[in-house]
Amino acid sequence: MGENRNKIKKKYICKLCGEEYDYDKMSDEHYPAKSVGNDDIGDFDITKLFDLMMSDHFRKETIEKIKNREEFQNIYDEVFDSQLFKSIYPKGRTARTLCQKCNTFFGKYDEAYLRFFNADGNPQKIKGFTKETKYKIIKSIYAKFLSIPEAKEEKFDFIEFIKDSSSIDYNGIWKLYLIKRDHTSDLLGLKDIRTGKLIFDEGVVYEFSDEKFIFNLMNFKIHSCFKMTDIFEILNKNFVLTEGVDESGGYHGQLMIQRLFSSMNIDDSKNN
Numbered sequence: 001m002g003e004n005r006n007k008i009k010k011k012y013i014c015k016l017c018g019e020e021y022d023y024d025k026m027s028d029e030h031y032p033a034k035s036v037g038n039d040d041i042g043d044f045d046i047t048k049l050f051d052l053m054m055s056d057h058f059r060k061e062t063i064e065k066i067k068n069r070e071e072f073q074n075i076y077d078e079v080f081d082s083q084l085f086k087s088i089y090p091k092g093r094t095a096r097t098l099c100q101k102c103n104t105f106f107g108k109y110d111e112a113y114l115r116f117f118n119a120d121g122n123p124q125k126i127k128g129f130t131k132e133t134k135y136k137i138i139k140s141i142y143a144k145f146l147s148i149p150e151a152k153e154e155k156f157d158f159i160e161f162i163k164d165s166s167s168i169d170y171n172g173i174w175k176l177y178l179i180k181r182d183h184t185s186d187l188l189g190l191k192d193i194r195t196g197k198l199i200f201d202e203g204v205v206y207e208f209s210d211e212k213f214i215f216n217l218m219n220f221k222i223h224s225c226f227k228m229t230d231i232f233e234i235l236n237k238n239f240v241l242t243e244g245v246d247e248s249g250g251y252h253g254q255l256m257i258q259r260l261f262s263s264m265n266i267d268d269s270k271n272n
């Protein structure tokens with residue numbers, strides 16, 4: 001109850017127009033958009049998976065089921081639903097970061113992005129899109145980073161670029177790269193769409209993803225050992241879409257490991 005009262009009193013600053021609003025004039029921005037896999041999502045519990053794999057009881061039980069000719073897929077689905085997924089965001093992942101006007105404005109960008117998503121980012125299909133649509137796709141993704149919790153305190157220099165739907169110039173410091181997900185980026189095919197932040201000597205990397213793509217926004221040039229597609233390349237005919245991550249796991253792999261260790265630390269402190 002106290003929390004609700006605070007919500008009402010507090011003023012919210014829209015991340016796009018910078019104006020101050022009451023709670024009810026703000027809107028819930030979906031990141032990623034609802035239509036690209038952000039609806040009634042759960043959170044994949046990676047520590048739990050490792051615990052299960054190490055557990056004798058679980059192993060015996062699974063072997064027993066296999067002996068009884070239960071389909072592997074059924075066993076897997078059951079474990080997945082009952083143990084590994086926590087439904088944390090029944091309405092999808094949202095943040096109250098934009099005013100209603102700016103949220104509506106971004107709707108146009110999200111429509112363009114949905115076309116990219118539905119075309120699987122296939123360069124053959126994307127080259128048929130108008131330049132305007134391609135810019136909307138680019139801006140749609142930059143815009144999403146305004147709403148991820150990890151970037152709450154960040155001052156981005158691309159606000160003017162995304163605020164103006166006709167602008168085609170962005171010369172700021174934030175580079176945006178993407179990969180298409182595949183079995184190399186997703187452990188057991190589980191598509192983790194959590195957001196994240198990595199800190200390097202060179203700068204920071206933010207991550208945002210949906211069911212098909214992983215995006216990294218960073219304020220330095222991508223490490224040469226990681227292969228990703230610069231989002232501005234979609235403006236070129238026959239751009240190359242990077243699929244999956246290399247053996248290093250890329251930034252996405254580093255984030256997964258970071259999460260694994262941080263969840264282990266939390267468990268440790270509980271025991272103490």
Ligand SMILES: [Zn+2]
Nearest residue numbers: 014017099102
């Ligand atoms: Zn606004």
